[in-house]
Amino acid sequence: xxxxxxxxxxxxxxxxxxxxxxxxxxxxxxxxxxxxxxxxxxxxxxxxxxxxxxxxxxxxxxxxxxxxxxxxxxxxxxxxxxxxxxxxxxxxxxxxxxxxxxxxxxxxxxxxxxxxxxxxxxxxxxxxxxxxxxxxxxxxxxxxxxxxxxxxxxxxxxxxxxxxxxxxxxxxxxxxxxxxxxxxxxxxxxxxxxxxxxxxxxxxxxxxxxxxxxxxxxxxxxxxxxxxxxxxxxxxxxxxxxxxxxxxxxxxxxxxxxxxxxxxxxxxxxxxxxxxxxxxxxxxxxxxxxxxxxxxxxxxxxxxxxxxxxxxxxxxxxxxxxxxxxxxxxxxxxxxxxxxxxxxxxxxxxxxxxxxxxxxxxxxxxxxxxxxxxxxxxxxxxxxxxxxxxxxxxxxxxxxxx
Ligand code: ADP
Numbered sequence: 241x242x243x244x245x246x247x248x249x250x251x252x253x254x255x256x257x258x259x260x261x262x263x264x265x266x267x268x269x270x271x272x273x274x275x276x277x278x279x280x281x282x283x284x285x286x287x288x289x290x291x292x293x294x295x296x297x298x299x300x301x302x303x304x305x306x307x308x309x310x311x312x313x314x315x316x317x318x319x320x321x322x323x324x325x326x327x328x329x330x331x332x333x334x335x336x337x338x339x340x341x342x343x344x345x346x347x348x349x350x351x352x353x354x355x356x357x358x359x360x361x362x363x364x365x366x367x368x369x370x371x372x373x374x375x376x377x378x379x380x381x382x383x384x385x386x387x388x389x390x391x392x393x394x395x396x397x398x399x400x401x402x403x404x405x406x407x408x409x410x411x412x413x414x415x416x417x418x419x420x421x422x423x424x425x426x427x428x429x430x431x432x433x434x435x436x437x438x439x440x441x442x443x444x445x446x447x448x449x450x451x452x453x454x455x456x457x458x459x460x461x462x463x464x465x466x467x468x469x470x471x472x473x474x475x476x477x478x479x480x481x482x483x484x485x486x487x488x489x490x491x492x493x494x495x496x497x498x499x500x501x502x503x504x505x506x507x508x509x510x511x512x513x514x515x516x517x518x519x520x521x522x523x524x525x526x527x528x529x530x531x532x533x534x535x536x537x538x539x540x541x542x543x544x545x546x547x548x549x550x551x552x553x554x555x556x557x558x559x560x561x562x563x564x565x566x567x568x569x570x571x572x573x574x575x576x577x578x579x580x581x582x583x584x585x586x587x588x589x590x591x592x593x594x595x596x597x598x599x600x601x602x603x604x605x606x607x608x609x610x611x612x613x614x615x616x617x618x619x620x621x622x623x624x625x626x627x628x629x630x631x632x633x634x635x636x637x638x639x640x641x642x
Pocket of ligand 1: 568569572
């Protein structure tokens with residue numbers, strides 16, 4: 241019987257999953273899928289590696305589809321499509337590990353309660369991530385449940401990179417720059433360690449540019465600073481999130497526009513960034529295809545903020561040996577990447593524009609003081625690897641979670 245690690249990324253209205261076989265210490269991706277429309281008309285789609293896509297609407301005759309029902313559908317599908325497999329571990333993407341969780345954990349009733357207590361720090365993500373954990377405990381009761389945190393990779397930041405200039409009591413209460421996208425950064429750094437060990441020991445910036453976007457400065461394998469802060473709103477503009485914003489703007493919206501916390505949350509998380517600026521779309525491909533000035537402005541703002549942050553993080557690192565572009569935009573958007581990396585020769589980044597146009601792995605010129613790479617990130621694989629590693633170290637633990 242094949243041993244499988246299942247990864248779950250549960251959001252408010254969707255659950256993404258992957259199944260990876262573990263044998264002789266190696267992970268082999270078997271399938272990827274997702275359930276969309278949780279809480280409403282839910283659809284299931286999944287694809288076995290190298291196989292056909294399966295898609296259908298979930299039967300909701302008796303109840304609205306919730307996370308538990310979504311995972312039951314995954315189990316039913318796996319019984320048919322991956323028959324003979326045995327789920328030994330379920331790895332969960334959990335956005336927030338707070339100040340204390342600096343590595344993945346086997347979920348117990350006790351630490352589950354600690355993760356619940358962090359919900360106010362990430363109200364749009366953490367409750368749904370944990371609904372996914374609780375659902376998986378019921379659906380896969382014999383499997384170990386492992387929580388992998390987006391914040392963990394950044395947990396050894398020096399105090400200066402973790403604090404705001406507020407009275408110390410706020411830091412002590414947990415108002416810190418947590419940083420996110422840690423699973424992506426960790427995955428990229430592992431690839432780098434394997435493929436470019438000398439660069440991996442140096443000063444590296446990873447640009448994770450997808451729907452969510454941030455940069456991370458890594459030195460000798462450790463995150464030393466990130467553009468994201470207390471929440472995943474800060475730093476770069478994103479698909480729908482504003483990125484860096486003077487807090488005075490929020491005070492103005494409250495005092496003068498009488499906007500409530502919910503209205504401001506909606507504005508800053510869902511209606512700003514590329515979508516808000518362009519008034520058209522959160523999707524970079526749509527903006528590149530559009531002739532509208534507002535689309536051009538949104539792209540130009542995105543590019544200019546990424547360039548500023550590259551400069552800032554390079555100053556933190558005191559130099560730059562390698563820059564890695566990843567995420568949907570970083571991996572594919574040739575022209576956006578070009579606009580970010582051009583006119584940086586003075587700074588040591590010399591790009592081979594033909595290599596850039598072909599999305600090659602190495603896009604810097606031979607001899608460029610800073611090596612520029614495009615690497616594909618794979619957060620699911622990082623979660624599966626963490627889960628497998630944890631299972632290798634400790635016996636699976638199956639706590640009851642209520
Ligand atoms: P998520 O953060 O949701 O995982 P992705 O990493 O998939 O998102 O990135 C999605 C973004 O990548 C979108 O803005 C999309 O337009 C952009 N993108 C994907 N492919 C291309 C491409 N070929 N050219 C330009 N942008 C692209």
